[in-house]
Amino acid sequence: MDTSTQHGTARVTPVLLVTAVAAAISGFLYGYDTGIISGALLQIGDEFGISRIQEQVITAGILVGAVLGAFAGSKLSERYGRKKTILLVGVVFVLGTLACSVAPTATTLAAARVLLGTAVGAATxxxxxxxxxLAPAARRGRLVLSFQLAIGVGILVATLVGASEQLSWRWSIGLAAVPAAVLFTIMLRQPESPRWLVKAGRVDDARATLQRxxxxxxxxRDxxxxxxxxxxxEREQRKAPxxxxxxxxxxxxxxALVVGCGISLFTQLSGIEMIIYYTPTILTDVGFERSSALQASVALAATYVVMQVVGLAVIDRIGRRRLVLVMIPGAAVALAxxxxxxxxxxDTPDTAWLLVTCLIVFMLFNAGGLQLMGWLTGSEVYPLAVRxxxxxxxxxxxxxxxAVLSxxxxxxxxxxxxxxxxxxYAAFNVAAWIFIWRVVPELSGRSLEDIEGALRRDSFRPGGV
Incomplete structure (x- = not known):
């Protein structure tokens, strides 16, 4: 039975819509909490008198925490369920945000960002x-990408807050506690994943949840x-060694592990984090006024959001693999x-327009291509027993x-x-294109069970799923 078409006309029900909203809030928090440091670093440097190395440590603190949170999230979501784990993530988001906003020294700020990072990592x-x-196959791409799109919105809001220079860095960081509390509240009424319920032996609960x-x-009957x-x-998984x-x-x-981890690695090696975190620092280093550098960051964040919207609209029709193969070369050329x-x-005042144009062109092709794949691919490729x-x-x-790059x-x-x-970074984009062309299959329109079947048949390759 081909489940890729069986549920292809499934509607986005209220439960799925609220789930997408919760995902969007999580993505917003990820984007905001990681992106706010870009503009805040200029104020933090003035207050604490930090060095270049300390700037990097403060920036990377949230990323180190994210590695720990990703590992913890796996253990918690497997043992206690996806819903309870996300509720806990909401609590840690609030605590980490508040700890950052009241940090008395650069060292305590870096430590608080590690705590905040555990929520970011577990959420992702x-x-x-x-x-x-929860999503039917025909809607999965767009629903999962609500998380990805919200990351861009979070980055945009963070850069707007930083560029305005109207708030202190403490207030700009602390404001994220509000959506974190909303996330917790929304998730209280959401159902548990029916696939996790089946895995936990609660088939009747899974049936009721799936119907809901x-x-x-x-x-x-469907x-x-x-x-x-x-x-x-799940029965087959229980027999697995x-x-x-x-x-x-x-x-x-x-x-699946090669594809998932390879895509994750190349989303970072493509240069996106360098552009998001350090554009103001790089531009001020080559002579830009602080306000102009922050305005350039706003333009980049806006481009990210626009291209995420475009990607959200077309990815299930064009196909993940095809879209990324078309977009990566543009990002590589812009960086070159x-x-x-x-x-x-x-890099003089006379060519400032060219610098900013290249940055925006890079963001256009990267955000509308490779960045769409990171979290979406990870949510699709792994069998239930190891998901x-x-x-x-x-x-x-x-x-x-x-973290290493930052x-x-x-x-x-x-x-x-x-x-x-x-x-x-231009060379890394070329390597990413080769990797996707040779290794990554097209997953658009395929159910999670179809993808698992391709892995079992040893046909998980371009043209094989």
Whole structure:
């Protein structure tokens, strides 16, 4: 039975809509809490008199915490369920945000950002998986990408707050406690994932939840067929010799791990975090006024959001793989041109327009392409028995690489110059294109069970799913 078409006309019910809202709030918090540091660093530097290395440590603190949170999120969501884990994430978001906003020193601020990062990491591990497990195949891409789109909105709001320079960095960071509290409140009434309920042996609860998610209009037989498919796969999983983290070592699951972790790694190596975190710092270093540098960050964040909206609208029709293969070359060319401008010493007030244009063009192609794949792919490719561990491993790769890059970007620029750094990231984009072309299959329109079936048949490759 091809479940990719069976549930292809499923509607977005109120339960799914509220789930998408919860995902959007989680994504907003991720984007805001990571993006607010871009403009806040200028004020933090003035208050604490920090060095270049300390700037990198404060920036990367949230990323180190995210690695820890991604691992913890896997354990918690597997044992206690997706819903309870997200509720806990909401609480930690509030506590971490408030701790950052009252930090008395640069050291305590970095430590508080580690705490906040655990919420970010757990959210990115659990929320896309939760949405994917509730959504019908035909709607999964758009619903999961509500999380991705909200990341861009969070970054945009954070850059607008920073560019306005109307709030102190303490207030600008502390305001994130409000949506975190809203997330907790919304999740109180949401159902648990029916796939997790089946895994926990609660089949009757899973049936009732699935009927609630699909809505009163849904044919009872379709709901039963979907439940039977989930139950059947769970029976097979129970016979598997290894589950969870041990299960990731099984040869038939390895292709999913390569695709998921590879995509996560390249979303960071593409240069997006360098652009988001350090654009004001880089531009002020080459002579931009602080206000102009912050305004450039706003333009970049707005471009990110616009392209996420465009991607959200077309990705299920065009296909994930095809869209990314079309978009990556534009990002690579933009970085190469930017590197040439810096390397040839043309980064002057007369060429400021060219610098900003290259940054915006890069963001256009990167946000509308590769960035769409990171969290969406992780929510799709892993079989149920290892899904929590797989999404956790993928999130840890993403956040770990993000932390390493954030800790080294400014040092790399000091060592090889802005031009050299741009060339390095342009090369990473070329490598990402090759990886996707050779390794990543097209997953649009396929149910989670279809994808798992392709892994078991050893046909999880381009043209094989």
């Amino acid at each position: 591990q659990t929320v896309p998986m939760f949405v994917a497990e 998610i699909r809505g009163a209009h849904a044919d009872h 709901v039963e067929d979907e439940l039977d498919h989930i139950v059947g796969l 290894a589950k969870g983290w041990d299960g990731l070592r099984q040869p038939w699951i390895r292709p 041109v930017l590197g040439t401008v810096f390397a040839t010493g043309q 929590s561990a797989g999404t956790s491993a993928q999130a840890m790769v993403l956040w770990g690489s993000n 800790l080294t970007i400014l040092s790399m620029i000091d060592a090889i110059g802005e031009g050299g750094a741009m060339f390095v």
